[in-house]
Amino acid sequence: MREPTIARNYAETLLALAGKAGDLEGWGRMIGEVARLVTGDRTVRRFLENPKLSADAKCAVLRGALQDRMPRLFVRFLESVVQHRRQMLVPAIADEYRTLVDARLGRVAAEVTLARAPQPGEVEAIASALTRTTGRPVVPTVRVDPEILGGMIVRMGDQLRDGSVRRRLSMLRGSLLANASR
Numbered sequence: 001m002r003e004p005t006i007a008r009n010y011a012e013t014l015l016a017l018a019g020k021a022g023d024l025e026g027w028g029r030m031i032g033e034v035a036r037l038v039t040g041d042r043t044v045r046r047f048l049e050n051p052k053l054s055a056d057a058k059c060a061v062l063r064g065a066l067q068d069r070m071p072r073l074f075v076r077f078l079e080s081v082v083q084h085r086r087q088m089l090v091p092a093i094a095d096e097y098r099t100l101v102d103a104r105l106g107r108v109a110a111e112v113t114l115a116r117a118p119q120p121g122e123v124e125a126i127a128s129a130l131t132r133t134t135g136r137p138v139v140p141t142v143r144v145d146p147e148i149l150g151g152m153i154v155r156m157g158d159q160l161r162d163g164s165v166r167r168r169l170s171m172l173r174g175s176l177l178a179n180a181s182r
Helices: 003-021 024-040 042-049 055-066 072-083 087-104 122-134 165-180
Strands: 108-114 138-144 152-156 159-162
Touching: 003 024, 003 072, 003 087, 024 042, 024 072, 024 087, 042 055, 042 087, 055 072, 072 087, 087 108, 108 122, 122 138, 122 152
Parallel strands: 108 138
Antiparallel strands: 108 152, 152 159
């Protein structure tokens, strides 16, 4: 099985467990927190990647670190992931889980790229405008890329709306070059 399929299968299992617990959003925050640790904390990553440590040893450390902070069923889910040597898929599982929850709740995930960090209230305004456009609640994830110069780029599923200054300048340049060659 390929990694995206494996991650989706684990995410579906996690969704079923979260549904039984009645806390889809809370479990999403928990798997997101673990995913951020796996990708962002070098020590955690090295620990999980270490082939010299047994899966049982890794599970014991996870259990000790998380048992007081997260539900027992969630910790057991993570232990299962580690037992099957899929711990490095946790970020992909978190992404798939978020997609499944959004679909279940009728939301649309949007990746919004801005040239600068958003001002207070700006993300909410963008979400509101996109919600009006799509007719469904939109949950934006903001990314900053100074190379777009200004404006924004919005990706929702397979749709891309590029309102960046970089794109507008590129189109203007193409237009000017086309007119100059006549």
